[in-house]
């Protein structure tokens with residue numbers, strides 16, 4: 001038996017189409033154009049790639065896209081001043097500060113400066129706290145994407161055993177909360193967990209988000225389980241190129257899993273699509289419109 005492949009490209013494109021339709025409706029019915037501001041500090045090549053694809057997809061969905069590039073040696077106060085300006089800019093409904101920030105900048109202080117109503121990354125403690133309390137919140141895009149991909153396989157996650165490997169603020173922790181909202185039973189594992197293979201073997205749903213290339217092996221996976229690979233690791237490939245691999249040993253896991261996401265073409269695609277969803281939701285909330293149908 002070989003696993004079916006969960007096609008993030010197709011699922012993300014379909015989601016972006018629904019966002020675009022809602023954006024068109026909100027524009028024509030209410031005269032509101034949702035706007036996303038992305039702040040990139042320094043010049044990490046991988047970050048440049050993500051920011052470019054965010055810009056393109058935002059515009060394709062009919063939303064306004066604002067890019068702000070700052071030098072790696074920008075003063076903390078100047079970065080915060082930009083965030084504050086975006087907070088009060090009525091054309092901006094979503095603010096994303098690309099992470100990680102260059103050394104010397106205080107990430108917590110920058111994230112705290114974002115208006116929680118415009119925090120489309122769901123990183124502000126107000127949104128993280130609301131999510132953890134079961135209240136409506138802007139939730140981080142990658143975990144939202146993971147849930148949508150899982151639901152493309154399972155209509156309901158109720159009572160399923162899920163394991164989340166990784167506990168970052170951007171992925172692992174909020175993903176745990178979203179899974180709890182779906183009534184899954186959740187195990188939270190991380191780099192210090194003992195006997196990860198055994199914990200994994202009990203899971204119907206495996207979420208690998210540790211940032212270690214191919215750490216999750218095929219024989220850890222319960223036969224038929226759904227595997228969502230959040231990792232994006234750049235390894236040296238042939239002819240001086242880089243090669244992207246996930247946190248799961250994909251070829252091995254294909255043999256035991258029931259369904260699995262590829263890297264690239266899995267979770268990464270959904271992250272950007274969900275960013276558009278969050279920007280649309282933020283714009284509707286800010287303008288006191290009904291929540292959009294996506």
Ligand SMILES: Nc1nc(=O)c2c([nH]1)NC[C@@H]1CN(c3ccc(C(=O)N[C@@H](CCC(=O)O)C(=O)O)cc3)C=[N+]21
Pocket residue numbers: 049050053096097098099100121141142232244263264265266267268269271272
């Ligand atoms: N404040 C903040 N929010 C983020 O959401 C955030 C961030 N900082 N910093 C970096 C990570 C990473 N991230 C990705 C977005 C899209 C792809 C993506 O489009 N991946 C494609 C192609 C990848 C490629 O070819 O390089 C795929 O997996 O198919 C991947 C990763 C968002 N992040």
Ligand SMILES: [Mg+2]
Pocket residue numbers: 008262263264265266267268269
């Ligand atoms: Mg991917």
